[in-house]
Amino acid sequence: MASSNFVDYVKIYCRSGKGGPGSKHLYRDKLTQKGGPDGGDGGRGGHIILRGSKNHWTLIHLKYARNIHAEDGEGGARSRSFGKEGADKIIEVPCGTVVYDAETGEYLCDITEDGQEVILFAGGRGGQGNWHFRTATNQTPRFSQPGEPSIEKTIILQLKVLADVGLVGFPNAGKSTLLSVISAAKPEIADYPFTTLVPNLGIVAYRDNKSFVMADIPGIIEGAAEGRGLGLRFLRHIERNSILLFMIPADSDDIIKEFDILLNELKQYNPELVDKQRILAITKCDLLDSELMEEIKKLIPKDIKTVFISSLSGLGLTELKDLIWTEINKESNMVVELKHRPIKVTYHDVEEEDEELEDNEDEDEDDDLSKYKGIGWDEL
Ligand SMILES: Nc1nc2c(ncn2[C@@H]2O[C@H](COP(=O)(O)OP(=O)(O)OP(=O)(O)O)[C@@H](O)[C@H]2O)c(=O)[nH]1
Ligand SMILES: [Mg+2]
Numbered sequence: 274m275a276s277s278n279f280v281d282y283v284k285i286y287c288r289s290g291k292g293g294p295g296s297k298h299l300y301r302d303k304l305t306q307k308g309g310p311d312g313g314d315g316g317r318g319g320h321i322i323l324r325g326s327k328n329h330w331t332l333i334h335l336k337y338a339r340n341i342h343a344e345d346g347e348g349g350a351r352s353r354s355f356g357k358e359g360a361d362k363i364i365e366v367p368c369g370t371v372v373y374d375a376e377t378g379e380y381l382c383d384i385t386e387d388g389q390e391v392i393l394f395a396g397g398r399g400g401q402g403n404w405h406f407r408t409a410t411n412q413t414p415r416f417s418q419p420g421e422p423s424i425e426k427t428i429i430l431q432l433k434v435l436a437d438v439g440l441v442g443f444p445n446a447g448k449s450t451l452l453s454v455i456s457a458a459k460p461e462i463a464d465y466p467f468t469t470l471v472p473n474l475g476i477v478a479y480r481d482n483k484s485f486v487m488a489d490i491p492g493i494i495e496g497a498a499e500g501r502g503l504g505l506r507f508l509r510h511i512e513r514n515s516i517l518l519f520m521i522p523a524d525s526d527d528i529i530k531e532f533d534i535l536l537n538e539l540k541q542y543n544p545e546l547v548d549k550q551r552i553l554a555i556t557k558c559d560l561l562d563s564e565l566m567e568e569i570k571k572l573i574p575k576d577i578k579t580v581f582i583s584s585l586s587g588l589g590l591t592e593l594k595d596l597i598w599t600e601i602n603k604e605s606n607m608v609v610e611l612k613h614r615p616i617k618v619t620y621h622d623v624e625e626e627d628e629e630l631e632d633n634e635d636e637d638e639d640d641d642l643s644k645y646k647g648i649g650w651d652e653l
Pocket of ligand 1: 442443444445446447448449450451461462463464465466467468469470490491492493556557558559560582583584585586
């Protein structure tokens with residue numbers, strides 16, 4: 274099923290590596306009885322790193338990654354030898370991925386560029402070996418520093434796709450048809466509502482080898498905020514868009530009412546969406562004659578930029594592309610930094626997460642952090 278390939282939400286339990294303990298070794302050989310401390314430092318634990326990658330469009334590669342653990346640092350050793358650093362774990366994510374704490378719903382970070390790396394959970398520092406603690410009054414320190422503990426947390430990765438323009442409309446408004454005509458994308462098109470179940474992205478070629486990205490999201494209906502239809506789950510995919518293209522078919526009973534319903538649903542999801550620049554496209558205009566078109570023009574408020582288009586006949590498509598291009602390049606319409614509100618963690622999520630943590634506890638019996646009360650001295 275096509276929809277199962279579009280994964281825009283995953284929950285993963287992550288744990289960085291703990292630091293290796295410092296060594297408490299005291300030097301001895303056959304000629305030296307009391308050689309003094311020579312314990313080396315422990316190695317750093319591995320980080321959990323997120324890296325933006327343009328090779329991924331969704332989070333499908335992480336769908337079954339329930340646990341991600343970075344390696345622990347190794348302990349220090351004799352002759353002031355450093356312990357080996359634990360290997361980092363790099364999680365590649367598509368550009369546009371937002372990370373939340375699964376327990377509190379708090380926003381953690383946002384990956385927007387290819388190659389961008391964020392250390393999500395740093396590995397623990399390695400402890401210092403006893404060599405560091407030799408003093409004039411204590412020449413045989415029989416203690417060393419333990420490594421710092423690891424950080425463990427369940428995170429939610431949510432994809433908010435990066436597109437310049439987002440299509441907003443009721444089901445059957447002709448959104449996917451427009452995308453299929455002006456880009457190379459091949460979304461499913463049919464004469465029934467909710468043909469599109471997951472967002473589609475298309476790159477629209479513009480004049481002089483320029484292009485912009487258009488996101489077609491599933492249709493919205495009245496009451497979507499309360500969960501009707503496909504709800505508002507997919508609206509996060511237009512949060513990053515610089516402009517919104519509202520699409521209302523010419524054969525709609527009341528164009529203004531339809532427009533207001535759409536706007537109201539967006540507002541309920543996130544009031545900031547309403548601040549975005551809007552363009553209105555009256556679709557399926559091949560069904561109208563010029564007289565009807567003039568009548569509709571009179572009804573539409575003057576403050577919203579409107580284009581009459583037909584994906585079948587090609588009417589108004591160049592005009593639409595010109596308008597989109599001008600609007601997305603206006604400085605005032607650029608999304609400088611997106612404000613990510615904390616997400617709601619449902620009871621179901623917390624319960625599921627508790628189960629996950631319990632599973633992990635079983636696996637990691639040796640990971641008893643209670644013995645490390647912060648960084649301290651671990652005496653012999
Ligand atoms: N006459 C005419 N029909 C169109 C035009 N654009 C789309 N249609 C038809 O309208 C119907 C719905 O088109 P879709 O592109 O699937 O609509 P959608 O907005 O993506 O719908 P959902 O995916 O259900 O939200 C299809 O039967 C299309 O053939 C147009 O410009 N003119
Ligand atoms: Mg569609």
